[in-house]
Amino acid sequence: MFDPFIAPSGTLLGLLQRGRGDGTLHALAAPRPEALAALNHCVLSDPRHDWQVENRSLYYARLYLDLDGGVEEIERHLFGPEDQLHTDDARTGLALAVLGHLAAYGRDDALVLLRRYAATGSNWAWALDELALRDDDAGLRALAGPVLGRFPATEEGEAELAAAVRDAFEPRPWRLWADDPREAVGARVRAASERGSFDRWQRQMRPGGPRPGWSVRAVLDWAQQGLERGGSLHGPAARCLAAVAGPEDRPTILEAARGGPEAARCAALHYLAAAADPAALDLVELAATGPSRTVADAAVAAFERMCGDAAVERARRWARRPDALGASAAGVLACRGGAQDAPLVLGALRETVRGEGPDAPRLWTLVDGVGRLGIACAAPVLRHVYRETSSSHLRGRAAGALAATDPSFATGFAVECLWDCEETTREIAALHAETGDIRVAERLRMLAADPAEEAEVQTAVRSRIGPDAPAA
Numbered sequence: 001m002f003d004p005f006i007a008p009s010g011t012l013l014g015l016l017q018r019g020r021g022d023g024t025l026h027a028l029a030a031p032r033p034e035a036l037a038a039l040n041h042c043v044l045s046d047p048r049h050d051w052q053v054e055n056r057s058l059y060y061a062r063l064y065l066d067l068d069g070g071v072e073e074i075e076r077h078l079f080g081p082e083d084q085l086h087t088d089d090a091r092t093g094l095a096l097a098v099l100g101h102l103a104a105y106g107r108d109d110a111l112v113l114l115r116r117y118a119a120t121g122s123n124w125a126w127a128l129d130e131l132a133l134r135d136d137d138a139g140l141r142a143l144a145g146p147v148l149g150r151f152p153a154t155e156e157g158e159a160e161l162a163a164a165v166r167d168a169f170e171p172r173p174w175r176l177w178a179d180d181p182r183e184a185v186g187a188r189v190r191a192a193s194e195r196g197s198f199d200r201w202q203r204q205m206r207p208g209g210p211r212p213g214w215s216v217r218a219v220l221d222w223a224q225q226g227l228e229r230g231g232s233l234h235g236p237a238a239r240c241l242a243a244v245a246g247p248e249d250r251p252t253i254l255e256a257a258r259g260g261p262e263a264a265r266c267a268a269l270h271y272l273a274a275a276a277d278p279a280a281l282d283l284v285e286l287a288a289t290g291p292s293r294t295v296a297d298a299a300v301a302a303f304e305r306m307c308g309d310a311a312v313e314r315a316r317r318w319a320r321r322p323d324a325l326g327a328s329a330a331g332v333l334a335c336r337g338g339a340q341d342a343p344l345v346l347g348a349l350r351e352t353v354r355g356e357g358p359d360a361p362r363l364w365t366l367v368d369g370v371g372r373l374g375i376a377c378a379a380p381v382l383r384h385v386y387r388e389t390s391s392s393h394l395r396g397r398a399a400g401a402l403a404a405t406d407p408s409f410a411t412g413f414a415v416e417c418l419w420d421c422e423e424t425t426r427e428i429a430a431l432h433a434e435t436g437d438i439r440v441a442e443r444l445r446m447l448a449a450d451p452a453e454e455a456e457v458q459t460a461v462r463s464r465i466g467p468d469a470p471a472a
Contacts, residue, residue: 004047006390013038017047019059019392019421021429027063039063040073046094047390049359054392057094058452059421061101071109074099078117087122096123100130104452115139119146125164132170144177144185161188162195216241216249220256220264227263227294234263234298238270245271257283266298273302280306281314288325300328312336319344327352327362334369345369346378353381358388364397371401379406386413396425403432410434418443423454430460441465 007014012030015023016038027035039060048054063069074095082091096117102110111134118127124147131140151161165174178193180186214222219240226233245253257268257279269287272280280302287299303311303325311332318329319341330348333341349366356362363385370378379402386398399417402409410432417429418440430447433440447453448461 004045004049006047009387013041016042016060016063018390018395019054019056020395021416021419024059024063024066024419025416028066032067035063035067036069039067039069043074043095043098044077046090048094048392049390051090051093055421055423056392057097058101059419060094061098061105064098064102065105065107071099071102071107071113075113078113078121083122089123089126092121092123093126096126096130099127100134101452103130103134111135111139115143118143124150125168128173129168129170132172137176140173140176141180143173144180147173148177148185148188158192158195162192165189165192214240214244216245216252219244220260220267223263223267224261227261232263234266234270237263237267238274241267241271242274250277254279254283258286262292262294265292265295269295269299270302270305273306276306276308276310281310285318285325288323296324300324304328304332306332307336316341316344319348331362331365331369334365334372337369337373339373342373342375345373346375349378349381353385358385359390359394363389364394367394367397367401371397371404374404376405382406383413392420392422392425396420396422396428399425399428403428411437415440418447423457427454427457427460430457430464435464 004017006017009015009018009020012023012026012035015026017023027039030038042056043060046056048056064071077095078092096114099110099114103114111131114127114131115135118124118131121127128143128147131143148161151157151164168174174189174193177185178189180189219237222240223233223237226237241253253268253271256264257272259265260268265287269280269283272283284299284303287295288303290296315329315332315337318325319333320326321329327348330344334345334348337345345366349363349370352360352362352366367382367385370382382398382402382405386395386402389395389398399409399413399420402413406412411434414429414433415437417425418433420426420429426447430444433444435441435444444461444465448458448465
């Protein structure tokens with residue numbers, strides 16, 4: 001899926017796409033048609049760069065409730081001609097998740113739409129999972145016929161049905177259908193469930209990797225064969241080396257790490273780094289500056305997993321390097337460095353934002369490190385990252401770092417974070433937002449009473465408004 005277009009952070013659409021708390025607050029203050037248009041745009045054109053980990057559905061569902069928005073646009077999106085042409089989860093997953101939350105809040109129109117899509121839509125499995133959490137038994141039993149009708153009574157169809165039963169996130173509908181007295185429903189689902197379990201058992205009984213008794217050389221050859229077949233086995237191979245290698249095998253592994261075939265070299269580097277071998281750091285530096293990108297990337301990844309004082313000391317030497325190893329070294333200092341490393345971590349943060357922008361993957365570790373080290377003068381950069389990044393996870397990390405470095409956080413960004421799309425960000429806000437603000441007190445009470453809110457957030461809220469909470 002192509003990267004979505006993200007509007008500027010100062011616009012209503014840009015705020016809603018990012019899932020910022022200010023998006024909700026601005027939408028409630030904007031003309032209702034304008035706010036609903038921006039909201040529908042976000043739900044129908046998923047703005048997340050990684051839709052599998054970033055949260056938006058509860059955030060958008062709550063805004064539909066606040067705006068008293070209908071589901072007509074979602075219905076047109078789900079049942080349009082594209083539903084048969086573009087069947088990947090990314091096109092409809094967000095809309096279905098929003099409907100699921102709306103159904104949980106008691107919106108019958110959302111529940112009916114989910115049932116209809118589960119019966120006829122291409123992404124029916126997602127809709128069924130949403131219904132499994134929210135629908136009653138009668139509603140789910142009524143879907144048995146339409147869902148099972150998708151699988152023809154052929155060998156191929158039965159295999160596809162078995163895979164669907166085995167891979168379902170929510171087993172409740174299938175368990176209900178397995179108890180159905182009709183032969184075409186209950187017996188068929190039970191047979192599919194048994195077949196799926198047998199297939200899983202067969203896969204477990206046919207391992208394709210190393211066996212006990214393999215030599216170090218055999219493990220290295222296995223890793224290389226995987227690379228030649230287009231796979232990446234150096235990680236598993238390194239773990240296998242830890243099981244089979246003895247002191248007498250060290251020369252062989254060192255030779256492979258210094259100049260062996262690519263995959264064998266990667267596996268040896270990972271093994272030596274995990275074992276904190278005295279030669280590991282020199283070999284990592286040699287590999288990171290070599291011509292092979294595969295080996296260089298593996299060397300950097302191996303270094304990032306190294307613990308101990310020797311790795312931190314070497315990171316201090318490498319942190320100013322203008323290459324991937326230098327970037328990795330700055331990340332190591334952010335995670336494991338001390339107060340004396342603050343200038344290097346802050347410099348890496350500023351250089352990354354300046355050179356790669358507010359969505360650079362390196363920022364995740366650096367932002368955490370700035371907060372961990374309590375670098376107060378980093379607050380302006382953190383505020384920039386908070387405002388501009390399109391990643392709601394990175395924004396949450398920036399909020400956590402600001403809570404540790406910026407005295408104005410409690411009366412500033414922490415307030416809007418109470419409406420943020422990420423529950424971890426709302427938890428930070430619940431712990432830090434200044435309760436003297438009337439908006440904060442009201443929002444905390446709403447979060448405490450909302451059954452859809454995460455338990456961690458509600459625990460943080462109760463610590464602020466419960467009977468034992470400190471006075472504002």
